[in-house]
Amino acid sequence: MIKTTSQVDLSKRFERVNVEIFNNSILASKAVAKEIASLITEKKNAGKHCVLGLATGSSPKYIYAELVRMHKEEGLSFANVYSFNLDEYYPMAPDSLQSYVRFMKENLFDHVDIPRENWMVPDGTLAPDKINQFCESYEQRINDLGGIDFQLVGIGGNGHIGFNEPGSRVDSKTRLIALDHVTRAAASRDFSGLINTPKKAITLGVSQIMAAKRVVLIAWGEGKVEIIRKAVEEPVSEQVPASYLQNHPNCSFYIDESAAAQLTRIKTPWLVETVEWDKKLIKKAVTSLAL
Ligand code: F6R
Numbered sequence: 001m002i003k004t005t006s007q008v009d010l011s012k013r014f015e016r017v018n019v020e021i022f023n024n025s026i027l028a029s030k031a032v033a034k035e036i037a038s039l040i041t042e043k044k045n046a047g048k049h050c051v052l053g054l055a056t057g058s059s060p061k062y063i064y065a066e067l068v069r070m071h072k073e074e075g076l077s078f079a080n081v082y083s084f085n086l087d088e089y090y091p092m093a094p095d096s097l098q099s100y101v102r103f104m105k106e107n108l109f110d111h112v113d114i115p116r117e118n119w120m121v122p123d124g125t126l127a128p129d130k131i132n133q134f135c136e137s138y139e140q141r142i143n144d145l146g147g148i149d150f151q152l153v154g155i156g157g158n159g160h161i162g163f164n165e166p167g168s169r170v171d172s173k174t175r176l177i178a179l180d181h182v183t184r185a186a187a188s189r190d191f192s193g194l195i196n197t198p199k200k201a202i203t204l205g206v207s208q209i210m211a212a213k214r215v216v217l218i219a220w221g222e223g224k225v226e227i228i229r230k231a232v233e234e235p236v237s238e239q240v241p242a243s244y245l246q247n248h249p250n251c252s253f254y255i256d257e258s259a260a261a262q263l264t265r266i267k268t269p270w271l272v273e274t275v276e277w278d279k280k281l282i283k284k285a286v287t288s289l290a291l
Contacts, residue, residue: 010273014264015232016246019253021260025220026062028254032152032216033066037076039150039214044080051142052083053151053204054108055162056100059218060152064108071112078114082145084138085121086153086162086209089187089198090131090176092124098190099124122174122202131202135174139208151212155219158182159227159240163203166239170247173205206244215251217242219259228255229262 012019022028036052043050054060070076085100094101101121109119120141126134142148153161158180164172165180177200179187184197191197209215219228231242232253245251257266265272268288275281 011265011269013272016235016243017232017248017251017253019232019255019260019263021263021266022254022256025059025218025256028218028220028256029060029062030066032218032254033063033070035216036063036067036150036152037070040076040078040081043149044077049080049082049145051145051147051149052081053086053142053148053153053209053212054083054104055086055152055154055218056103057154059154059220061107063152063218067108068111076112078112081114081118083109083114083119084142084148084204085119087201087203088122088124090122090124090126090200090202092198094121094125098187122204124202131176135176135202138204139174142208148208148212149214151209151215153209153215153217153242153245155217155224155227155231155242156180156183157186157223157227159231159242161206161209161217161242161245163201164206164209164241166241168206168241169238170210170244171205171207174208175203175205176200177203206241210244210248212248213250215245215248217245217251217253218255219253220256222258222261224255224259225262228253228259232263 022031040050067076071078085104088100089098092099096102104121120138122138123134155161158166160180160183163177163179163183165177165183179199179201184194188194188197230240234243236243236246260266269275270285
């Protein structure tokens with residue numbers, strides 16, 4: 001349905017993707033967990049399975065904690081869930097401290113009733129000549145199940161989604177990729193230094209993420225503020241793979257106030273719509289002009 005001018009939220013007119021700003025990451029995480037739980041339950045009631053695409057990293061941790069709580073306290077069942085993780089470092093043994101297999105087990109899979117054969121994380125133990133075949137079968141499995149119903153993604157400081165680094169094409173497939181320096185530098189904290197940080201990873205391709213029926217991107221904290229502004233307000237660019245999501249038909253960015261701070265509607269709201277000039281806003285405008 002085409003929105004008439006009166007229905008368009010003017011405050012969002014600089015934004016090229018749907019953005020929901022939450023007071024803090026806990027509230028945002030609860031909203032995401034609730035959406036995932038409702039989808040799982042809705043599918044279960046219809047006798048269907050639910051295919052999740054999941055992310056690791058610091059951002060989704062509370063979402064998984066909340067899903068575990070819902071499983072334990074509210075009877076949310078994952079028996080009808082299939083899950084495919086976005087990525088894994090390569091090479092990587094599944095029981096290593098930094099493995100995404102281990103991350104998912106510790107944060108979610110070991111605490112809910114998802115059948116072991118229903119979850120997959122890209123295999124970081126493959127011989128190099130087996131990787132392409134693995135990537136093809138990973139995508140095939142997703143497609144055989146009817147595609148991803150709900151894809152959760154974080155965003156790297158360089159705009160990556162999954163490990164689709166800047167330069168990744170919108171039609172890129174699941175593949176082995178060389179990690180960007182920005183990504184390795186951020187990961188080096190977990191690997192006790194850059195020298196120990198893997199140079200490669202296996203990642204779900206952009207095309208598979210774009211094919212998901214619903215995508216939610218999450219970002220918390222001021223470390224993400226600049227890349228969120230670019231991904232939301234600047235035109236789509238290969239240099240910011242998250243910006244591809246502007247063209248997804250059902251995608252939302254759930255971000256906290258700190259990550260939203262550079263969006264035009266927050267930083268300079270007077271450019272967006274008529275504002276009530278109180279003392280706080282006058283101070284903000286003067287500071288912004290001075291800067
Ligand atoms: C992890 C992944 C990455 C992260 C991103 C943000 O599976 O796909 O794209 O989502 O690097 O990481 P955090 O959440 O640690 O800031």
